[in-house]
Amino acid sequence: MKENSEDDKIYIVQRICTMAALVLLFVPSVNPARICGLIGKNISLFTAGTSYSSLCENFKRAFDKGWVGTLSMQVVFLSSLLICIGIILAGLGVCITLGSLKLKQLGNFITMAGGIISLISCYGLHWAAVDIQGTSKPDKVEPMMPQGIWYFIIFSVLIVFITIVLLIRTPKPEKEEKYSMESKYKLFFMLLPFIILCFVFCYLPLSGWRYAFFNYKAGDVLTGDKFVGFKWFIYLFKNESTRNDLIRVIKNTLAMSGLGLATSWCAMAFAIFLSEIKNVRFRRFVQTFTTIPNFISWVLVYAVAFSIFSTDGFLSSILIKLGILDKGVNFLMSSSHMWLKMLAWGMWKGLGWGAIIYIAAISGIDQQLYEAATVDGAGRFQRMWYITVPSLIPTFMVLLLLAIAGILSNGMDQYLVFENSYNTDYVTVLDLYVYKLGVNSGKIPLATVIGMAKSLISVVLLFSANSISKVIRKESII
Amino acid sequence: MKKKHKKRYKRTLQDWIFDICNHLGFLLFTLACIFPFYYILINTISDNNLVLKGSINFIPRGIHIKNYIALINVNDLGTAAIVTISRTIIGTALMVLASAFVGYLVTKKEVWARKFWYRFLIVTMYFNAGLIPWYLNMSMLGLTDHYLAYIIPTIVAPYNIILVKTYIESIPSELEESAKIDGASYFVIFRKIIWPLCKPILATIAIFGAVGNWNSFTDSLILMPNATELQTLQHKLYNYLRASTNLKSLMNSGSSTVGAAAMDNVLNAKTIKYTISMITIIPILMVYPFMQRYFEKGIMLGAVKG
Structure with missing residues (x-):
């Protein structure tokens, strides 16, 4: 029994080592494959081992002039790939050791094999690093000894060593024992790939927030001397042009969201009035065709707008025919009433769809209420106002609270497609501003600062909305 | 019982006015939702010269599908x-x-x-x-x-x-x-x-x-x-909609001038944008x-x- 608990401790060390090695695969700054300055600073070992083209991105000249042999790069690629495979194998093996005795043995063998593979491949990288030092153009190729290789050697040796210890200590399983694992771990390992995917695409980007504290340009690598603390946060408010931009952008954002909030009752009204129509066919017809715009993208909405409002579009040609205009006018190029126009397009796209949830809620209202009200002499509008509206208010409140929580996130598609040089001052919302600042102008730290503030405020708003809902409705919305 | 109900609550004038306005309102909104699609469609299948003049507004004329083939x-x-x-x-x-x-x-x-x-x-x-x-x-x-x-x-x-x-x-x-x-x-x-x-x-x-x-x-x-x-259709459409109206920039640069001239009869920048929109919708x-x-x-x- 005592031995067992000691074994468990060794297993924990083994798992931690393997996990650490797995994580290191994805960290560009310890990439052991970066044996010369030509290899990108942002390439992690995993990228180096899986994509030969991104590994050799900058090598065209070096290959052509013969500064670097293709062989040594191929060795680098192959070694990186093998290290990745080895460490992933070790990871798998470590997972398997959670099972029965027989699985433990198998898992340890796999882990050991993985560790040995990555250890041998480390030598391959070392060979390539030595080989590349003999280049004829050291100032262009910048050969270097990758420091990261030591981490991988240390971890591989540790993994192999611990696994051997475990293999010796683990008693031999009986011949007839089966491979089996507790179902809680089995199910967890089925879930694990999805957890990893979720982590990589939803949690890993959070590490990008560090760019807000550095002097960073695309393609740079982050080093300690580029750390600037809260410089960008202060810059955002101190610098006059960004401050003015920001004020304008926030004004636009709040105006658009505010208009959206102020008209959010429209979907409810739409549903209520639609339910007043007694002809089922007509009702279905309306419902079918008003929902279509919701399913086309904003680009297509712009295509629609283009076909109607552009210089040779529908409206121009009609107005010319009526003699009101003599030449086509591109109505999309005007900057007047942009907020209202954007609201109108939002309504055109979303009103019919937004009404569906209310229509469903209306069909759930007890018909006896209406009959009773009719007997009491309530007219049509009274029934609508005193029965239908109050029954829809809970749904309305939930949607309203969620909309308030999302007040800073208008999305950028709509504004991106409708934006042009005339109206840009009125349609640039926060999301679009971040996109233009970061992707178009390459001011990554500044854009990150804004995005970060936006995310944090949004989360706070969401939780406030949730607690308001908990107090008022005794029910949470998230 | 039900019959009695109906008899008792006859539709008043107010009801009629409300119903008519209600129907009309929904009809208009629904038309606003589908007309643009119809408009784009008839402009892609009508005679391209008429389309260019802006005379195809409600009814398609000279129907052909050359635009789609082109x-x-x-x-x-x-x-x-x-x-x-x-x-x-x-x-x-x-x-x-x-x-x-x-x-x-x-x-x-x-x-x-x-x-x-x-x-x-x-x-x-x-x-x-x-x-x-x-x-x-x-x-x-x-x-x-x-x-x-x-x-x-x-x-x-x-x-x-x-x-x-x-x-x-x-x-x-x-x-x-x-x-x-x-x-x-x-x-x-x-x-x-x-x-x-x-x-x-x-x-x-x-x-x-x-x-x-x-x-x-x-x-x-x-x-x-x-x-x-690797860009998607939506992205291409976005580029085309925002691109200059120069047709040549949209077409294969490799095609000969004769071919391009022949193409001009079939396609123009307007119809090409509409047609791409249509196949995306x-x-x-x-x-x-x-x-x-x-x-x-x-x-x-x-x-x-x-």
């Missing part, structure tokens, strides 16, 4: 279509499979630290790191200018996982338990029992996922700046009737949060 000559529209269609099919299929499987797993109480992992997946609906960190992350993973950037990040869809989980929880657990007693493994239970029973909800998320994939545009815009062959309109059945299911189930 699209073959438009720069790399074919690859864009292949990219869009393949990402829609592959992305949706993987998303549905993953949602079904994860939705099934998170209903299992035995999973190690189930509550934590479930929340770990679900919480991602409510926050995101922001556009720039997301972009830098993608480029760090080597997914910029890479086809897989369309597929892999969409596999885990928390909202759909909630939908499937809620649906599975409504299935009587006896079905599963009896299979378990018969010695079926988790995979077998999933394939033979859960999957067939979940088909309605899986169809719902498949259709919404497919439309989302077809419509997605920002990922192509941000992640594929250099790989023009048509698939949505085609699946739309199938989707309608799932509207309410999708929306109402979404209200039940797990």
Whole structure:
């Protein structure tokens, strides 16, 4: 029994080592494959081992002039790939050791094999690093000894060593024992790939927030001397042009969201009035065709707008025919009433769809209420106002609270497609501003600062909305 | 009794006025929703010279489909279509499979630290790191200018996982338990029992996922700046709509001047934009009737949060 608990401790060390090695695969700054300055600073070992083209991105000249042999790069690629495979194998093996005795043995063998593979491949990288030092153009190729290789050697040796210890200590399983694992771990390992995917695409980007504290340009690598603390946060408010931009952008954002909030009752009204129509066919017809715009993208909405409002579009040609205009006018190029126009397009796209949830809620209202009200002499509008509206208010409140929580996130598609040089001052919302600042102008730290503030405020708003809902409705919305 | 009811409440003048206004209002809004599509359609199939003069407004004239055939000559529209269609099919299929499987797993109480992992997946609906960190992350993973950037990040869809989980929880657990007693493994239970029973909800998320994939545009815009062959139809359409009206810039540069002149009779910048818009809309309109059945299911189930 005592031995067992000691074994468990060794297993924990083994798992931690393997996990650490797995994580290191994805960290560009310890990439052991970066044996010369030509290899990108942002390439992690995993990228180096899986994509030969991104590994050799900058090598065209070096290959052509013969500064670097293709062989040594191929060795680098192959070694990186093998290290990745080895460490992933070790990871798998470590997972398997959670099972029965027989699985433990198998898992340890796999882990050991993985560790040995990555250890041998480390030598391959070392060979390539030595080989590349003999280049004829050291100032262009910048050969270097990758420091990261030591981490991988240390971890591989540790993994192999611990696994051997475990293999010796683990008693031999009986011949007839089966491979089996507790179902809680089995199910967890089925879930694990999805957890990893979720982590990589939803949690890993959070590490990008560090760019807000550095002097960073695309393609740079982050080093300690580029750390600037809260410089960008202060810059955002101190610098006059960004401050003015920001004020304008926030004004636009709040105006658009505010208009959206102020008209959010429209979907409810739409549903209520639609339910007043007694002809089922007509009702279905309306419902079918008003929902279509919701399913086309904003680009297509712009295509629609283009076909109607552009210089040779529908409206121009009609107005010319009526003699009101003599030449086509591109109505999309005007900057007047942009907020209202954007609201109108939002309504055109979303009103019919937004009404569906209310229509469903209306069909759930007890018909006896209406009959009773009719007997009491309530007219049509009274029934609508005193029965239908109050029954829809809970749904309305939930949607309203969620909309308030999302007040800073208008999305950028709509504004991106409708934006042009005339109206840009009125349609640039926060999301679009971040996109233009970061992707178009390459001011990554500044854009990150804004995005970060936006995310944090949004989360706070969401939780406030949730607690308001908990107090008022005794029910949470998230 | 019912007859009596109807007799007692005769429609008053007010009622008539209200009804007429109501019908009229909805009719107008509905027309506003469908007329643009109709307008684009008639302009793509009518005589191109008339279209250019702007005289096709309500009724198509001189119907032909040359515009659609001529699209073959438009720069790399074919690859864009292949990219869009393949990402829609592959992305949706993987998303549905993953949602079904994860939705099934998170209903299992035995999973190690189930509550934590479930929340770990679900919480991602409510926050995101922001556009720039997301972009830098993608480029760090080597997914910029890479086809897989369309597929892999969409596999885990928390909202759909909630939908499937809620649906599975409504299935009587006896079905599963009896299979378990018969010695079926988790995979077998999933394939033979859960999957067939979940088909309605899986169809719902498949259709919404497919439309989302077809419509997605920002990922192509941000992640594929250099790989023009990987840009989606929506992205191409965006470029064409915003491009100058110079037709030559839209066409293959390789075609001879004679061919280009002949082409001018068939196509002009206006019709080419309309035609591309139309082929981008048509698939949505085609699946739309199938989707309608799932509207309410999708929306109402979404209200039940797990």
